[in-house]
Amino acid sequence: MTVGFVIHGNNATTLEAALRSLRQVCDFVVCIDSGSTDGSYELARASADVTQRVPWKGFGAARSAAVDALCSKFGPDEWCVFLDSDEAFAGDVSRASLDAALATAPVAQGYRFSRRNWVTRYGTRWLLSTDHRVRLFRLGVAPWAPAQIVHEAFPQGPWPRLGVTIDHAFVNGPLDERRRKQHLYALLWAVQNADGTRRAAPPALAFAWQAFRELTFRGGLLRGGLAAFPVASALAEYSELKHRELARCRAGAHDDLLAAYREGRFDDLFRRAAQTLADAA
Numbered sequence: 001m002t003v004g005f006v007i008h009g010n011n012a013t014t015l016e017a018a019l020r021s022l023r024q025v026c027d028f029v030v031c032i033d034s035g036s037t038d039g040s041y042e043l044a045r046a047s048a049d050v051t052q053r054v055p056w057k058g059f060g061a062a063r064s065a066a067v068d069a070l071c072s073k074f075g076p077d078e079w080c081v082f083l084d085s086d087e088a089f090a091g092d093v094s095r096a097s098l099d100a101a102l103a104t105a106p107v108a109q110g111y112r113f114s115r116r117n118w119v120t121r122y123g124t125r126w127l128l129s130t131d132h133r134v135r136l137f138r139l140g141v142a143p144w145a146p147a148q149i150v151h152e153a154f155p156q157g158p159w160p161r162l163g164v165t166i167d168h169a170f171v172n173g174p175l176d177e178r179r180r181k182q183h184l185y186a187l188l189w190a191v192q193n194a195d196g197t198r199r200a201a202p203p204a205l206a207f208a209w210q211a212f213r214e215l216t217f218r219g220g221l222l223r224g225g226l227a228a229f230p231v232a233s234a235l236a237e238y239s240e241l242k243h244r245e246l247a248r249c250r251a252g253a254h255d256d257l258l259a260a261y262r263e264g265r266f267d268d269l270f271r272r273a274a275q276t277l278a279d280a281a
Helices: 014-025 038-048 059-071 095-104 176-193 203-217 220-250 253-262 266-280
Strands: 001-006 030-032 051-054 079-082 087-089 111-123 124-137 160-170
Touching: 001 014, 001 038, 001 059, 014 038, 014 095, 014 124, 014 160, 030 038, 030 059, 038 051, 059 079, 095 160, 111 176, 111 220, 111 253, 124 160, 176 220, 176 253, 176 266, 203 220, 203 266, 253 266
Parallel strands: 001 030, 001 079, 030 051, 111 160
Antiparallel strands: 079 124, 087 160, 111 124
């Protein structure tokens, strides 16, 4: 038995491919919808075994809801595949090919898939970078909690790579909407990390390092040419904003947001954070 899930919100253009991929390898699929109005919910209901509407309180709460729904029906040793709503398998991936890959892989409680991050802008499509993310795991080792409002990846660990590749529609079209969302999530990231040990880097240095990393180490300039510069700049702006807001939180700003986070009022936190940015605009 292999189960799976996807969380989504107004992703009708990419959700169908994600659901189709999950159906290729999963016997049972759960979809968590955060209040879609673009037809995503109807797409999910037509394909998933269980579809739930869950108010958006962050990635951790949404993924926890999906795992809870699966754990109510299946045991902790079942394999679970999850995809983001803008991800889909590359090539021909089936239950048989997944089982074959597992049969020859090192024994582990979770496995990473290769993820290719694609940029589609102005009629061209090019590969920005490739990374490796856990997308297959035993239900019993799910790491998510509602307090993980932004960072939803698996923690560092001995997660071997499996011979499966997914395509990620990382950037589609204009960057304005990404930049708008980035400021919100940079602020939320700062709130989430304000009480931790993460060091706030100088914002300008964070920007420069992230841009350099995307263009060189990750190969954006090699594959995208001049088109890589605005994408790398947008990603670098996110890093810059995160560290600027982290320093501000630790200097006494955003007390209302920090209180909402510490008290677990995550729906209130998202509302207040959005209003804070709107007031500052």
